[in-house]
Amino acid sequence: MREIRIGREIASQRLDKFLQRYLPEAGTGLLYKQLRKKNITLNGGKAGGKELLSEGDVVRIWFSEETLEKLSGGKGVSFSGTPADDRRALESENGTKNVTGGNVSRRTAGKKSPDKRTDRKQKRVKRLTPEMIVYEDEDIILINKPAGILSQKAKPEDVSLNEMLQSYLFEKGELTEGKLKFYSPSVVNRIDRNTSGLVLGAKNLAAAREMSEMLRNRTLQKYYYALVNGQVKEKEHVRAWLVKDKAKNQVKIYDHPVDGADLIETVYEPMAKVERYTLLRVELLTGKTHQIRAHLSFIGHSLVGDVKYGQKSMNSATREHTGLSRQFLHAEKVIFPDTDGALKSLSGRCFRAPLPADLQKTLEIFGIRL
Numbered sequence: 001m002r003e004i005r006i007g008r009e010i011a012s013q014r015l016d017k018f019l020q021r022y023l024p025e026a027g028t029g030l031l032y033k034q035l036r037k038k039n040i041t042l043n044g045g046k047a048g049g050k051e052l053l054s055e056g057d058v059v060r061i062w063f064s065e066e067t068l069e070k071l072s073g074g075k076g077v078s079f080s081g082t083p084a085d086d087r088r089a090l091e092s093e094n095g096t097k098n099v100t101g102g103n104v105s106r107r108t109a110g111k112k113s114p115d116k117r118t119d120r121k122q123k124r125v126k127r128l129t130p131e132m133i134v135y136e137d138e139d140i141i142l143i144n145k146p147a148g149i150l151s152q153k154a155k156p157e158d159v160s161l162n163e164m165l166q167s168y169l170f171e172k173g174e175l176t177e178g179k180l181k182f183y184s185p186s187v188v189n190r191i192d193r194n195t196s197g198l199v200l201g202a203k204n205l206a207a208a209r210e211m212s213e214m215l216r217n218r219t220l221q222k223y224y225y226a227l228v229n230g231q232v233k234e235k236e237h238v239r240a241w242l243v244k245d246k247a248k249n250q251v252k253i254y255d256h257p258v259d260g261a262d263l264i265e266t267v268y269e270p271m272a273k274v275e276r277y278t279l280l281r282v283e284l285l286t287g288k289t290h291q292i293r294a295h296l297s298f299i300g301h302s303l304v305g306d307v308k309y310g311q312k313s314m315n316s317a318t319r320e321h322t323g324l325s326r327q328f329l330h331a332e333k334v335i336f337p338d339t340d341g342a343l344k345s346l347s348g349r350c351f352r353a354p355l356p357a358d359l360q361k362t363l364e365i366f367g368i369r370l
Contacts, residue, residue: 002068006057008138009174010182012206012342015042015059016049021181023061023071039063126159128168134198135351139207139343141165142334143187144353145199147326151190162186165201174203188212189222189287197224197331198353206342215287219337224282224292225355225370226268227328227362228301229314232278235269240295242288250308251290253298264288266295272368276314277304279368281332292329304328304362322362330355 010018019031019040034040035049039062042051053059061068126149134142143161145151150160162184169175169185188200188211202208214220241254241261254261265285272279278301282292290309296302297309304310304318306327318324332353336346355363355370363370 002061002063002065004059004061006053006055006059008055008206009179009204011053011055011057011204012209013053013182014049015047015051015053018053018059018182019049023068025073026071034061034063126164128161128164134353137345139203140211140346141201141203142351142353143199143201145191145196145331146356147194147196147358150193151187151199161199161201169203183208189215191331192290192293192327192329194326195329195331196353196356196359197329198222198334198351199331200334210339210341210343214337214339218285221333221335221337222284222287222331223333224284225271225328225330225332225359226280226282226292226296227304227359228278228280228296229276229304229311230278230301231273231276232268232270232280232301235267237265237267238295238299239263239265240298242291242294244289251288251294253294255298262286262288264291264295266292268296271370274366274368277366279363279370293327318362322365324358324362326358328359328362330359 004022006018016028016031016035019026020028023031031040032049035047038046041047041060041062042053043058044060063071128143132144132146134144136142143165145161149164150158152162153160165185165187166175166180175185183205185201185203186208188202188208191197191199200211202211211220240263241257242251242264243254243258243261244251253264257263263286267283267285268280269282270278271281280296280301282296284292293303293306293309297306302310302314304327305315305324306329307315310327330353332355333350335350336343336348338347
């Protein structure tokens with residue numbers, strides 16, 4: 001028999017999904033049969049498989065160790081930094097498995113050994129530095145992403161903020177290869193490679209689901225700084241329709257509905273004006289690909305430095321004057337809504353990411369102060 005105590009980082013998923021990851025060689029039919037026969041129980045009682053796991057729940061699997069070894073694919077599951085391939089590394093006096101957010105134990109002797117695969121992987125990954133971390137707790141991490149880093153992979157060989165986040169959690173001991181079988185800590189929202197600023201990261205499934213719901217319901221407020229060409233005189237709430245061309249990784253904006261288009265909404269407010277430029281604070285009400293860049297360009301106020309949607313002559317002039325080599329767009333602030341869920345401690349809280357040096361320098365050259 002194996003006992004599994006559900007920890008915070010693997011809670012909030014369905015029991016059947018958890019079992020499929022824990023015993024990958026067991027078919028769905030077999031798992032449901034064993035649930036019906038009470039050879040797999042939840043908190044000491046019969047379970048159907050669709051129950052949502054909570055922190056502290058206890059799953060018991062009444063299989064022999066030989067069967068468990070076979071159904072797990074011959075690999076153990078570690079939740080505490082111990083190699084997943086070395087199940088004998090931890091010894092238990094009662095012969096049960098403990099996953100207390102946590103630790104897996106087994107009545108077998110053995111030695112701990114370093115996970116060389118994980119070590120090699122971490123050496124290849126860019127570092128998530130302390131100055132990039134705006135806020136962190138046991139559920140989430142808010143990262144001030146520098147320009148030039150992908151939020152998520154575009155190609156298998158890419159190293160994105162996701163890999164940097166996972167590497168950071170490996171180094172802290174909060175993540176193991178075993179835990180990755182059940183949930184991969186990842187970013188919840190994306191910003192473009194050459195956009196800097198706040199990116200939301202979830203350490204566990206409950207946090208990921210709640211932040212995703214906030215974004216979907218538009219209750220989490222997101223604000224950007226954007227330096228645009230032209231004079232913007234007043235605050236505006238604008239709507240349009242966006243169509244994405246995946247082949248070109250580019251979008252097109254329309255002022256009326258068209259087939260395949262998504263409605264987009266953007267609010268912008270002038271913060272400072274100088275010569276031919278305006279610094280805007282932009283609130284992103286809908287979060288579509290390149291929305292701010294394409295929408296502002298569509299209304300005649302392209303971002304300074306934007307090579308895809310901007311004005312080539314203006315970009316060249318600005319680069320010569322300031323040295324800015326990317327679009328002036330920075331995810332500056334997020335405000336969490338009131339919530340009674342897993343992230344209730346963040347209700348109403350506001351987090352800011354300071355402007356990076358290249359954008360600060362550009363504002364100083366133009367004589368703009370925030």
